[in-house]
Amino acid sequence: MQLLGRLEIRSKEKIIEFLNHQETGRICSIDKDGFPQIIPMNFAYTNDVIYMHSHPRGEKLENIVKNSKVGFEVDRSLEFLPSYFTSPTDASQADTLYISIVIKGKASLVSDPKEKTLALNELMKKYQPEGGYEKLTPDMKVVEEVAIIKVVPITMRGKYKIGQHWDKKTRLEIAKKILARNSPTAHDTIKTMGIINTKDGLQISEEPSW
Structure with missing residues (x-):
């Protein structure tokens, strides 16, 4: 529940x-x-x-x-x-x-x-x-x-x-795997998850919330 x-x-x-x-x-x-x-x-x-x-x-x-x-x-x-x-x-x-x-x-x-x-x-x-x-x-x-x-x-x-039920570490780990799988929606998905892809790697930009 x-x-x-x-x-x-x-x-x-x-x-x-x-x-x-x-x-x-x-x-x-x-x-x-x-x-x-x-x-x-x-x-x-x-x-x-x-x-x-x-x-x-x-x-x-x-x-x-x-x-x-x-x-x-x-x-x-x-x-x-x-x-x-x-x-x-x-x-x-x-x-x-x-x-x-x-x-x-x-x-x-x-x-x-x-x-x-x-x-x-x-x-x-x-x-x-x-x-x-x-x-x-x-x-x-x-x-x-x-x-x-x-x-x-x-x-x-x-x-x-969209990942709001995971802690930050898990969300980043899943985001890396999503990008590695390289589906057509991968990049849009991690943005929706509140994650940005920077030159220093993936970073959480905001908490995913609706």
């Missing part, structure tokens, strides 16, 4: 910051047979709600109309830690550094053209921040042609494991 508490993201601001920097979320609705249906979606978090755009017909929309209770999940896998980092033979020592957010909420389909326009512009601003497009207005045909799913969170829970 003590470790689980240390893995919890306690800051709502950090949760929102993480959501705004991730490209894909997964919405889970319940189908007509009672099975969960999970769909990856682009999304934007703004004004304390989640917006997604969709084709105007489809199973997930039917699910939401019948049952507004949904789940929404976003995660980022930072680094797989092979078992041999800590044990020469024990496979159970394999681990993963990660950040994840799990939301429970109420979903609805937005009908108001102004709110649909807001959602679409927020999506464009997130995914195409460099611009190069005409800002949408409520009278545009595309606003009428797409569906907008709105999720109002009831609970938002975040977990992270």
Whole structure:
């Protein structure tokens, strides 16, 4: 229980910051047979709600109309830690550094053209921040042609494991092994762990905290 508490993201601001920097979320609705249906979606978090755009017909929309209770999940896998980092033979020592957010909420389909326009512009601003497009207005045909799913969170829970549960010596040792393994994410991972690579070797720049 003590470790689980240390893995919890306690800051709502950090949760929102993480959501705004991730490209894909997964919405889970319940189908007509009672099975969960999970769909990856682009999304934007703004004004304390989640917006997604969709084709105007489809199973997930039917699910939401019948049952507004949904789940929404976003995660980022930072680094797989092979078992041999800590044990020469024990496979159970394999681990993963990660950040994840799990939301429970109420979903609805937005009908108001102004709110649909807001959602679409927020999506464009997130995914195409460099611009190069005409800002949408409520009278545009595309606003009428797409569906907008709105999720109002009831609970938002975040977990992270980026080395905060290790002492400084262990964190540096694991960071060295991560760099030696030379995965594509290695350098970004050690930065997230609060470690910098200097000419004098690895040094802790800050405590990893969310």
